[in-house]
Amino acid sequence: EVQLVESGGGLVQPGRSLRLSCAASGFTFDDYAMHWVRQAPGKGLEWVSGINWNSGSIGYADSVKGRFTISRDNAKNSLYLQMNSLRAEDTALYYCAKDKDSHSSGWYDYWGQGTLVTVSS
């Protein structure tokens, strides 16, 4: 059974940093691209970042480019999101999502339950 478990969320002040993690199990992690998708309270889904199977191709939404860094450790079956210079508008539930392909395709076949990030003073 595929499982994606996010962690690392919490309350953080504007301008500070936070690192999210996603622990994957139930599939061959290094065969697939992975993504972070967020959802602000009461709002829709927003793609944040994606990384292909070997970290050779990485993309970011314009809203986080230069502030967030996605990475993966295939030996640990884990996906990460380093979030720096956080803003109030980054407040959201952050989902880890598995791609169906080894390269990013937008086909998110499994999702975690999300970890909540609140940016507030």
Place this chain on the structure above:
Amino acid sequence: QSVLTQSPSASGTPGQRVTISCSGSSSNIGSNYVYWYQQLPGTAPKLLIYSNDQRPSGVPDRFSGSKSGTSASLAISGLRSEDEADYYCAAWDDSLSGAFGGGTKLTVL
């Protein structure tokens, strides 16, 4: 402002057929597959339709998808109360980024 455009709401009575539309551009829907996700209240999104019109196993055949040019649509026939949820279209964009619609809240009257 979402990359893909969806009507914010839709509604129907049990048994009816409803259609949810999604509009994009040549760099996303026009050149890549469309996916649809269902998000029930308080839960993570779930894949409903992939590759424009394919259903994952376990998704009832009441749900169907289609695509034409830079637009796509999701149809739900034989509407049931448990279909009340938010529905999102998605596509990959040639700028190497993901694109979602703003979501359509479906109400079963």
